Amino acid sequence: MARKTTTxxxxxxxxxxxxxxxxxxxxxxxxxxxxxRAADPDTDVRDLTPDALHPGTLAELTSPSLFAERKVVVVxxxxxxxxxxxxxxxxxxxxxAEEITLVLLHAGQxxxxxxxxxxxxxxxxxxACPKMTKPADRLSFVRSEFRAAGRxxxxxxxxxxxxxxxxxxxxxxxxxxxxxxxxxxxxxxVVVARYYTGRAEASSFTVADRAVEGRAADALxxxxxxxxxxxxxxxVTSALAQGVRAIGKLASAPPGLRAGDLARELGMPPWKVDRxxxxxxxxxxxxxxxxxxxxxxxxxxxxxxxxxxxYALEKAVVAVARAxxxxxxx
Numbered sequence: 001m002a003r004k005t006t007t008x009x010x011x012x013x014x015x016x017x018x019x020x021x022x023x024x025x026x027x028x029x030x031x032x033x034x035x036x037r038a039a040d041p042d043t044d045v046r047d048l049t050p051d052a053l054h055p056g057t058l059a060e061l062t063s064p065s066l067f068a069e070r071k072v073v074v075v076x077x078x079x080x081x082x083x084x085x086x087x088x089x090x091x092x093x094x095x096x097a098e099e100i101t102l103v104l105l106h107a108g109q110x111x112x113x114x115x116x117x118x119x120x121x122x123x124x125x126x127x128a129c130p131k132m133t134k135p136a137d138r139l140s141f142v143r144s145e146f147r148a149a150g151r152x153x154x155x156x157x158x159x160x161x162x163x164x165x166x167x168x169x170x171x172x173x174x175x176x177x178x179x180x181x182x183x184x185x186x187x188x189x190v191v192v193a194r195y196y197t198g199r200a201e202a203s204s205f206t207v208a209d210r211a212v213e214g215r216a217a218d219a220l221x222x223x224x225x226x227x228x229x230x231x232x233x234x235x236v237t238s239a240l241a242q243g244v245r246a247i248g249k250l251a252s253a254p255p256g257l258r259a260g261d262l263a264r265e266l267g268m269p270p271w272k273v274d275r276x277x278x279x280x281x282x283x284x285x286x287x288x289x290x291x292x293x294x295x296x297x298x299x300x301x302x303x304x305x306x307x308x309x310x311y312a313l314e315k316a317v318v319a320v321a322r323a324x325x326x327x328x329x330x
Contacts, residue, residue: 010035012125013096018108018116019129023169025105028127029074032103040070047074055084062097074103079112086115093122132169135269138162141169145176146187153179153187159275160189160206164196193225204235208243211317212279212291214324219317233302233309240295240320246276248288279324287323294319 010032017028029047036043046061053075061073075081081089089104096102104124106116120126132138139162146153165175179187179195193206207226210219226236249266250273263270294316301312 009125011039011101013101014093014119014122014124015101015103015127016116016119016124017103017105017127017129020107020131021129021169023173024127024129028129029103029105032074032101033072036070036072036101043070043072045072045074047076049076050078050080050082050085053081053085053088055088058085058088058092062092062100062102064097069099071100072103073100074105076105078104078106078115079109081112081115086112089115090118093118093124132167135162138167138169138172142172142176145173146180149176149180151180151187152185154189156189157187157192160192161196163205164192190221193222204231204239205243207236207317208239209275209279211240211320212243212247212283212324214282214321216318216321219321220314223313223317227310227313233313234299236313237295237299237302237316240316241292241299243279244288244291244295244320244323246272247280247283248285248292250276250280251283251285251288282325283323291320291323294323 015028015032017025019025033043033045036045058073061071075089078089092102104115104119106112106119108116108130130137132141139158142158142161143153146158161172161175161179165171175196179191182195183191189206204226207219207222210222223236227233246266246268249268253262253265257265263273266273268276298312298316302309
């Protein structure tokens with residue numbers, strides 16, 4: 001069977017998966033195995049950890065087969081391999097065997113760097129599997145999940161999903177898979193709210209985001225849903241206050257600052273600055289003052305100063321949305 005040699009080919013002689021994001025590492029392995037079994041359903045897969053590899057083990061696993069069977073050999077945590085085994089792997093990299101695909105999983109740090117460099121020098125196909133620590137990275141991941149599934153999701157839906165589910169990539173992937181399977185048509189933030197409003201903090205911030213964007217109807221819908229699912233009213237007033245204050249802080253920031261300097265000046269992560277910058281269109285200093293007064297009144301009402309916390313919150317949401325759109329103010 002002819003061997004493909006393009007670096008994008010999962011059946012390249014060696015695949016090097018570099019990083020510490022377990023979901024991406026597992027996907028890199030699965031892609032190779034699926035490609036191998038598509039070419040030969042009888043492909044033999046050996047999935048090994050460093051303690052299972054001893055001097056001579058790799059040579060035994062990759063020795064030519066009498067029946068020329070295809071084989072995938074996966075070596076996890078290759079940065080932890082013993083020195084003698086590293087020599088075996090480097091020797092194999094110089095002369096990889098036919099019908100065998102070696103997959104090396106490496107954390108990408110200083111430990112075991114010699115093996116990493118040797119694999120790259122040998123022309124291994126490389127798959128990046130970095131740990132996604134930034135919200136913007138997770139947002140990009142969610143978008144790519146929907147694209148890969150051939151589905152359309154609004155930017156607001158993607159952000160709402162990240163806000164609701166959190167930082168665990170497996171949970172985010174599972175959420176995207178569930179929405180893709182259960183929902184027809186475009187996936188929007190209303191759909192995301194229907195499935196994932198169990199996270200009270202995320203629900204309250206959804207209300208605040210829609211309000212400071214001037215989207216009164218959407219904010220009221222999100223508010224009613226949040227209250228119906230048990231979100232404490234005090235969380236909503238807190239989120240509204242934070243949203244309006246962020247608008248005021250950005251509006252009064254020194255002009256001409258670079259993105260990183262601006263983030264430090266405001267005490268916000270860069271992704272938050274970008275979102276607030278989009279939300280502040282239409283706002284004025286007077287609007288911020290009006291909105292903060294409305295939120296303060298609602299906060300007093302939900303903490304015992306009023307008879308109907310829900311009504312107080314609705315008034316505040318409408319007031320904030322009107323403050324965001326000068327033409328709507330009376």
